[in-house]
Amino acid sequence: QVQLVESGGGLVQAGGSLRLSCAASGSIVSINAMGWYRQAPGKQRELVARIFSVGRIDYADSVKGRFTISRDNAKNTVYLQMNSLKPEDTASYYCNADRVAYYSERSMRFLELWGQGTLVTVSS
Numbered sequence: 001q002v003q004l005v006e007s008g009g010g011l012v013q014a015g016g017s018l019r020l021s022c023a024a025s026g027s028i029v030s031i032n033a034m035g036w037y038r039q040a041p042g043k044q045r046e047l048v049a050r051i052f053s054v055g056r057i058d059y060a061d062s063v064k065g066r067f068t069i070s071r072d073n074a075k076n077t078v079y080l081q082m083n084s085l086k087p088e089d090t091a092s093y094y095c096n097a098d099r100v101a102y103y104s105e106r107s108m109r110f111l112e113l114w115g116q117g118t119l120v121t122v123s124s
Helices: none
Strands: 003-007 010-013 018-025 028-039 046-052 057-059 067-072 077-082 091-104 107-114 118-123
Touching (some): 028 077, 046 077
16 A cells, blocks of 8 residues: 655744654655645645756745755655744645555556645734
8 A cells, every 4th residue: 555644744933944854655666756735725736846856846835944854765754844933834734645656466557645734823
């Protein structure tokens, strides 16, 4: 069984920092992209940052210069370092793994995974 397990998140004051981690487990061969999305109450889920296996990185304009995404391919783990947090960063953050290649019943399969979500609350 392949799955994502998130850690990190919590309550922090404006200007503070948090680090999120997300590890993919199972008989994984490769993962195309890993990233973080967030959803605030009453709003749609939006991309925060994602990193591809070839090294390309995308950031939302609202987090550029404050957040840094990194990835450990050997551990199938992605990290999101969030600095200079603002109250508008408050949301549930979801880890995503796109085009996960894994073995099941001696066949290679592909799927997209989502984490369970972790809440980040930034107080003013």
